[in-house]
Amino acid sequence: MAARLSKHRLRSRALLLRSVAVGEADQIVQLFTEQAGALSAIARGARRSSKRFSALEPMHLLQVTVDVSPVREIGTLAEASIDRPRLRLATTLRPMQAAGRAIRWLRSAIPARTPEPALWIELNALLDALDDSASDGGEDALLAAVGLRMLAAAGWGLVLDRCVRCGKPCPNRARTIVDVRAGGVVCRGCGGLGLTLSSAQRHALVAALGGDASALARAEDAALGITMVDRALEAHGRGEAT
Ligand SMILES: [Zn+2]
CATH class of the missing domain: 1.20.1440.120 (Recombination protein O, C-terminal domain)
Known part of the structure; x- marks a missing residue:
């Protein structure tokens, strides 16, 4: 039986490697996740609402939830929080x-x-x-x-x-x-x-x-x-x- 390609939700500890502004309000982040290694994800509205993705800072240990699709290179960041700050x-x-x-x-x-x-x-x-x-x-x-x-x-x-x-x-x-x-x-x-x-x-x-x-x-x-x-x-x- 062929493996089904399905979307899935990844929850993992992660580090922010890089972040690039796109369009008016979004941000593309490159994350290094514990579970899945390096991946890119779009954080929609990250630059508009400061609350939802306020944890998106380098250096801290983060906890992220990313919707990953096998056919798209870039996932969608659903949540990000600081798991352990490195102040x-x-x-x-x-x-x-x-x-x-x-x-x-x-x-x-x-x-x-x-x-x-x-x-x-x-x-x-x-x-x-x-x-x-x-x-x-x-x-x-x-x-x-x-x-x-x-x-x-x-x-x-x-x-x-x-x-x-x-x-x-x-x-x-x-x-x-x-x-x-x-x-x-x-x-x-x-x-x-x-x-x-x-x-x-x-x-x-x-x-x-x-x-x-x-x-x-x-x-x-x-x-x-x-x-x-x-x-x-x-x-x-x-x-x-x-
Ligand atoms: Zn030699």
């Missing part, structure tokens, strides 16, 4: 900038309407951490660590302990070359070209990939991690990466 994050510049970058990374990494539970957990953990004043000054380390983990969750994880070409383990105390487009470390013998990492930096990045953001406490190490994530996502976006 510090929504009002403080440095955490907000770090969160904005992570959200851009997410947008470039996810296909439409595919649940991404690992990415959902990583991104929400980052936003919760950035909302906590304990992260003050450590925003870039958190962002870099989550970015590396997001790459892995998207299936593009960087190999940092051995050569991606020949499999030779990285020597413990030597510099290594990371070629982001090749997917990680490329040893000298395999003609590595790319970012040069000291052994301390490579160990710090491996620890961050394992979940220890504090390993990237030095500003230049966090910046290196952020650059690697940027380059990897650009390469995958252009289809250059292997």
Whole structure:
């Protein structure tokens, strides 16, 4: 029996990724939902009545109800409310900038309407951490660590302990070359070209990939991690990466 294509109502926790005004009163929102991944929906009258969709703000954890049709790319937003506010994050510049970058990374990494539970957990953990004043000054380390983990969750994880070409383990105390487009470390013998990492930096990045953001406490190490994530996502976006 053929599967019936039917409309359905999706109720899920969600994050607002982007919102674009359309016409006089409507708004098209791109949401990252826990249940169904990324999807776009029209919020009718969102710009006219401030009450109905007043929860449509980035950074907060939202609860949304969307009417989804299998034949239309854009669903209809029926309800949105704030499930858990992130007030510090929504009002403080440095955490907000770090969160904005992570959200851009997410947008470039996810296909439409595919649940991404690992990415959902990583991104929400980052936003919760950035909302906590304990992260003050450590925003870039958190962002870099989550970015590396997001790459892995998207299936593009960087190999940092051995050569991606020949499999030779990285020597413990030597510099290594990371070629982001090749997917990680490329040893000298395999003609590595790319970012040069000291052994301390490579160990710090491996620890961050394992979940220890504090390993990237030095500003230049966090910046290196952020650059690697940027380059990897650009390469995958252009289809250059292997
Ligand atoms: Zn090699």
